[in-house]
Amino acid sequence: MLLDVADLNVVFDTPDGQIDAVRGIDFSLAAGQALGIVGESGSGKSQSVLALMGLLASNAHVSGSARLAGERGQPLELLGAAPRVLNRVRGARIAMIFQDPMTALNPHLRIVTQMTEVLTRHRGLGRSAARREAVAMLEAVRIPDAARRIRYYPHQFSGGMRQRVMIAMSLACEPDILVADEPTTALDVTVQADILELIDAMRARTNTALILITHDLGVVAGHTEQVLVMRAGQVVERGNVDEVFAAPAHDYTRALLAAVPRLETPHARPRIDQAG
Ligand SMILES: Nc1ncnc2c1ncn2[C@@H]1O[C@H](COP(=O)(O)OP(=O)(O)OP(=O)(O)O)[C@@H](O)[C@H]1O
Ligand SMILES: [Mg+2]
Known part of the structure; x- marks a missing residue:
């Protein structure tokens, strides 16, 4: 299994006492x-x-186990x-796409900067290769005129396009x-x-x-x-x-x-x- 979650519990401390948000869930994912x-x-x-x-x-307490299959055989315990x-x-x-893409994108950086950063860091590409790959990924999520639009800031895209950009970014490192x-x-x-x-x-x-x-x-x-x-x-x-x-x-x-x-x-x- 790629991911094995067992007896996962999440409890929040609040001024009115504890909230049991997640109570002993199990699942696995291949x-x-x-x-x-x-x-x-x-x-x-x-x-x-x-x-x-x-x-x-920060007011959450988590218990249980969530094991991610290791790259070299040994599973990695994510909790804690x-x-x-x-x-x-x-x-x-593991990459995450949120409901609101602005939570994942940095409003102050051009998309090209954010994407090449991910690609150089996680896939070890050089700057120009990373840029070519970033444009290719925007094309893959059907951003028209990607070579030009890659220089946009997040707010210059429509909501649907921002969502596509976020998908491209989250899949850029092939999670x-x-x-x-x-x-x-x-x-x-x-x-x-x-x-x-x-x-x-x-x-x-x-x-x-x-x-x-x-x-x-x-x-x-x-x-x-x-x-x-x-x-x-x-x-x-x-x-x-x-x-x-x-x-x-x-x-x-x-x-x-x-x-x-x-x-x-x-x-x-x-x-x-x-x-x-
Ligand atoms: N920081 C927090 N402090 C206290 N309780 C919290 C906190 N964050 C979440 N909760 C509580 O945890 C419970 C589960 O929340 P969760 O966000 O997982 O719901 P959800 O199923 O994703 O709902 P939705 O469909 O509305 O997104 C809720 O009762 C919520 O109020
Ligand atoms: Mg929710």
Whole structure:
């Protein structure tokens, strides 16, 4: 297995006492596999993946185990790993796409600067090779006139283009795992479909595994093979996407599905709880 998560717990200290955000979840991910995580707002989806990346808030306590297959056989325990180790993992092995691309892009630097920095640092390319590769990656995510636009600052791109730039950046170092937390919720429906297709195409090229967090059960059905359904910090149902959606075992999953209009209609883009 590429990633093995066992008995993951996240507890937050707050002035009003402790909050059990994630309560003993388990899952594993094989190379190239796509896993969807669904569940209502506040069910612990984001905190689960932030825990793996060492990106929890300072009032969080984490326990359990999250083992990433090592480059040389020995698995690496992510929980409690040194910041230096996690920094390297985040750059080179696990990349994350957030709902808001501005959280991942530096507003003060041109895209060319940000992309060549990643490519020289993580793939050891020289400056001009890195620049050529950066332009090629922007072309791959279908940024028109990439050679010119690469000199833009983040705010000079539209929202959909910024999202593409962020995808190009996160895939630039060919990570083993891409974590996408609500990557398309903020985008309009046509751009949404485009971005997801792009992620699929890029993954197919690099055999990158995917953890996709979304409220959109239609997106999970279309882009992942396995699904976890979370509620109140726990996994209440899991399995093959088609099987879970065809015959949900848990009342909560049934309720989630019932809240989705026309999941069976081809090309419909059912969504629930977009506001949350
Ligand atoms: N820094 C924090 N301090 C206290 N509680 C927190 C903190 N960060 C998150 N939480 C709580 O952890 C729980 C799980 O949050 P999480 O962000 O994982 O939800 P989510 O499933 O991603 O929801 P959404 O779909 O709205 O993004 C929530 O109850 C949230 O309020
Ligand atoms: Mg979230």
